[in-house]
Amino acid sequence: MKEIKLDVHTHTLASGHAYGTINEMIKEASNRNLDILGITEHGPGIPGACNPFYFFNIKVVPRMQYGVKLMLGAEINILDYKGTLDLKPEHIKHLDLRIAGIHFQCYKPRSIDENTTAIINAIKNPDIDIISHPDDGHCPLDYEAVVKAAKEYHTLLELNNNALRSSSRLNVAQNQETLMKLSMKYDVPMICGSDAHYMNDIANYTCIEPIIKKVNFPDKLIINYDSKKFEEYINENAKNRLYH
Ligand SMILES: [Zn+2]
Ligand SMILES: [Zn+2]
Helix, strand or coil: CCCCCEECCECCHHHCCCCCCHHHHHHHHHHCCCCEEEEEEECCCCCCCCCHHHHHHHHHCCCEECCEEEEEEEEEEECCCCCCECCCHHHHCCCCEEEEECCCCCCCCCCHHHHHHHHHHHHHCCCCCEECCCCCCCCCCCHHHHHHHHHHCCCEEEEECHHHHCCCCCCHHHHHHHHHHHHHHHCCCEEEECCECCHHHCCCCCCCHHHHHHHCCCHHHEHHHCHHHHHHHHHHHHHCCCCC
């Protein structure tokens, strides 16, 4: 892979099952020469995750430290096929970055149509920037419909490094390959996410790399190589948000 400039899917102590502090994470991001580090704590649907009140006060944290731009956000849970989220607009409006994803602690997979509707409704939500790990075969999705919606509603789909190492998920590599091929077909950028729960995993995309090589996924569709392009992408979304 080319030089990685950003990783915006990471967790700290605040998520309840991750182990670094914000300060430790940002120092490590600086050591790894990242331009941008995103810390996206789990929404309240995950056991031990932040109370929503956590997000009210994140303005106190300086956003530029050790030469790295810090974006504080959340990985918000999708709760049902309507795309209902587990953070309310009054919390979401404080975030620099909004990821939405399905986790089985608070979403029960149903038919492929219902799962696809859940994801597409989150994609359509103007508050959501990224969909995390849409790659678990336990929650089957119509990938063509998902990629087309991501293009239409300007939402990034994630290639999640952590999911590729998980023994509890199904067909992740195959599903990420399918997502990459469809992204090439429809010319839609994707974002790699480490999903780091400790400093050593920041910007670690080593499990995604072989799939990128296998399908010859073009550099121009990997947004992690260009922090300006990423910021423009997020700023474009900010214009359409419901709450400011
Ligand atoms: Zn987690
Ligand atoms: Zn997740």
